[in-house]
Amino acid sequence: MRPISIVLAAALLAAAGCGGPGPKGKQNRVEANARMNLVSSRVSYDQATQAFHAGQFERAVKDVRSAIEKSPDQADYFVLLGRIMLEMARLEPAMQAFDKAIELDEKTAEAFYFRGVVFERWSNDEFAAESYHRAYEIDGSKLPYLLAAAECEVGLGRLDTARMLIEPKASYFENHAAIHQLLGQIAMIQGDPHTAVNSFRKAQLLVPTDRIVAEELCRAQLATGDVAGALESVRRLQIGGGETNRDLLRLEARCLSELGRHAEARAVFVEVTRLFPEDVSAWIDLASEAHHLGDLRRLGNCAARIELLAPDRWEAPFFRGLIARAEGRSEEAIAALTRAVELAPEENLPRLVLGMELRSAGRSDDAYRMFAGALRLDPEHPTAKRLAAETRPVTP
Numbered sequence: 001m002r003p004i005s006i007v008l009a010a011a012l013l014a015a016a017g018c019g020g021p022g023p024k025g026k027q028n029r030v031e032a033n034a035r036m037n038l039v040s041s042r043v044s045y046d047q048a049t050q051a052f053h054a055g056q057f058e059r060a061v062k063d064v065r066s067a068i069e070k071s072p073d074q075a076d077y078f079v080l081l082g083r084i085m086l087e088m089a090r091l092e093p094a095m096q097a098f099d100k101a102i103e104l105d106e107k108t109a110e111a112f113y114f115r116g117v118v119f120e121r122w123s124n125d126e127f128a129a130e131s132y133h134r135a136y137e138i139d140g141s142k143l144p145y146l147l148a149a150a151e152c153e154v155g156l157g158r159l160d161t162a163r164m165l166i167e168p169k170a171s172y173f174e175n176h177a178a179i180h181q182l183l184g185q186i187a188m189i190q191g192d193p194h195t196a197v198n199s200f201r202k203a204q205l206l207v208p209t210d211r212i213v214a215e216e217l218c219r220a221q222l223a224t225g226d227v228a229g230a231l232e233s234v235r236r237l238q239i240g241g242g243e244t245n246r247d248l249l250r251l252e253a254r255c256l257s258e259l260g261r262h263a264e265a266r267a268v269f270v271e272v273t274r275l276f277p278e279d280v281s282a283w284i285d286l287a288s289e290a291h292h293l294g295d296l297r298r299l300g301n302c303a304a305r306i307e308l309l310a311p312d313r314w315e316a317p318f319f320r321g322l323i324a325r326a327e328g329r330s331e332e333a334i335a336a337l338t339r340a341v342e343l344a345p346e347e348n349l350p351r352l353v354l355g356m357e358l359r360s361a362g363r364s365d366d367a368y369r370m371f372a373g374a375l376r377l378d379p380e381h382p383t384a385k386r387l388a389a390e391t392r393p394v395t396p
Helices: 002-017 023-053 057-070 075-087 091-104 109-121 125-138 143-155 159-169 177-189 193-206 211-224 227-239 246-258 262-275 280-292 296-309 315-326 330-343 348-360 364-377 382-391
Strands: none
Touching (some): 023 057, 023 075, 057 075, 109 125, 109 143, 143 159, 193 211, 211 227, 211 246, 227 246, 246 262, 246 280, 262 280, 315 348, 348 364, 364 382
């Protein structure tokens, strides 16, 4: 009987063992499964990243969702999902993905940055600025985060905030042209072209072949009155060759005009209109130079082209009025200039020229009304003040 008892005891012990592992064993099993899932999910995440950079967005979505299914607590997986959705112009799911990443890890700077991008796409610059600021607070080593925050502040009209945000970091990011370029742009908006020139020069030293920076430097030089320096900069840019740049040609012509070299300026504007015949502004520029030179034939041609391209603009009747005035056809001049004023009641130039023609025609009261209207538009306009004072009716 004794052997049978031993067998029974062994059987009972074996049966007790069938209850499975204890709490510690279960925890170890859960952790082991999580580790295995994380390894597997990383493979899917890496595949999704490669597909994303290759522009294979549908494949990238499939792989990153597989990664999330295996490891739903990884914030960077949701950041990648959001970026893919952003590239696919699916803004709502992109925002949801970035929000989830922040929920999982509130220190995910990338999620805040791309959430700002979504807010900008939605034209919500205030929230975009907040997101960009938060991204930069988390990771102050990333220049794109700083620039995005500053550019958003510029867009909101908070120029001082933008400047104070980036000025202290200019030395830290001194080898990055973008920060100097943005400082130059802010200075130009704030009416400080001298500071802008310094900033654009620093940017140009870092990116000497960047045409946009060079053009901005030219405009800043022109705004400081350094017309010769601006012309030199423009022509240095043109030496590089490549595709004809309309803006550079117009800058060159403007510099020549400012220097009083109107014949050379006219020649450049003729070239611009030849290369870009649909550019209304180029025809207006050419007309202005033709008027400076007394070239009424070309002025008439420009007026006709402007009228054809943009019949609602005031410049065509204005230039026709100038021609009639130069040729002594007063009534035609008054009619054309009146039309120009009707088309652009906020512009002072046609109003002032019309007033002068009315005065020449002996219609002083009508002329005074034009000059007074110009003063209402700009109370400090020196020419309007002088003409109004000279024409003011004498009260008995």
